[in-house]
Amino acid sequence: MAKLVILGAGIAGHTAALHARRKLGSQHEVIVIAPNSKWNWIPSNIWVGVGWMKPEQVTFELAPVYKKQHITFKQARAVSIHPQGDKDHAQPFVSIEYTHPDKAGQSEQVEYDYLINATGPKLNFAATEGLGPDKNSLSVCTYGHAHQTAGVLREQIERMKKGEHLKFVVGTGHGMCTCQGAAFEYIFNLEFELQKAGVRDKATITWLSNEVELGDFGIGGMLLKRGGYITHSRIFAESLFTERGLHWITQAHVTRVEKDRTHYELLNGETGVIEHDFAMLLPPFSGVGLKAYDKNGGDITSELFAANGFMKVDADYSPKPYDQWKPSDWPKTYQNPQYKNIFAVGIAFAPPHGISKPMKNPNGTPINPTPPRTGMPSGVMGRIVAYSIVDMIKGKNKPLREASMANMGAACIASAGAGLFNGSGVSMTMYPIIPDFEKYPETGRDIKYTTGEIGLAGHWIKHALHFAFIYKAKALPLWMAVPE
């Protein structure tokens, strides 16, 4: 009997758990450890954040799903990994602390034969003074944050209805943020909701981000086919912003957020302040802070994890300048090089470097997006790692499955307003995610699969994906037919 332990029940971990359970006989155990009782379809948090959906529509309880699937669920937070065991455990194990109200604060050591780290990001609001929903800015990263944001938005709409003119700032709260796509969706949905409420003329909306140009999205932007031209996503994004009367400030590292203003420094070294009545600024991400110990209790965290807290896998981590970055630097199997029974998927794996070019301002402040690991690749990684582990458990002498982001496409459907007949969505597809200028010398990506367009169809797709992924995550009949 083998024991597979999965840390995290997000897009990557939950996908891995369902696939592993489906492929493994009942003599093998699949254990999921996650601190929250609920699963959250995070992309729809955008709609919670404008009040179009309620938190209940984007979440469901995990325990009944796992019970039905014969997956052991421990509502707990992993604290440390002990890949060599210790004096009391011959087997490797994970130390966990329960968050389930009945067992809150209790700890346990969970032994494993195989371990998947899918713990996603720590939302590192503390990196910027005054940033975060407990302080002076709002967020949509969790359904709780998004719900709070919707409440503040409602209040601001009331103020505008009474004639006040208000200032909205949306974007990234630090020079090293990722996930610009989420903020991009939020600014469009915000603008759409203000239109719907009849108060758009009472709002100044500004985008504040660490991208070198609009449309960078942390993937160095992309060249796409549009209207008879190969156009950069910057032109596409600027057009969408202009059409909606949105202003933008890019190349910005937010240094401090106050109640009514945000301070930032730019790539050229200049500093600025922007006033706001409402600021939705995403935090930078780091690893969740797992520690690692050897069998004598020695701290080996830096062997398993990179400095940013994400787990090392089969990537090329040797430091190199931008012009020497290669698609082959990116991991393929997500296996830890030292401990072959440990894997990391989704946001939890340490990328070898960025995708967007690293830049610093004259003060030495780095201002560039860190690489996104969006839902689709996270799900695919979860599945292929589950399959690799199943092969290993079944003793199949097969090479590990591969899913490099340099060989994988992504579809990013960014909502730009919700409504069955008047909604809209930006549909962007790209292949591969990591540009490959050797294979595609002119554009870095396959132009046939790298596209961008906006329209009602985008909203329909986004809405259909909402239902399809929640259906799949609930493991309802034929769930496996829904692709990642």
Add this chain to the structure above:
Amino acid sequence: MVKRNPYEQNYYPPVPTKLTRWSRVSLIWQTFRFIVLNIKILRMVRKH
């Protein structure tokens, strides 16, 4: 049409014409795009 001020940020990007804006909400055209986009996404997903 968006009001654009010379030499300001919003002066330079392309903005859609009336026909383009209409095509974005045209049920027939958008149904066609829905099908095309889904096929494209599925073909990309199949690569993995």
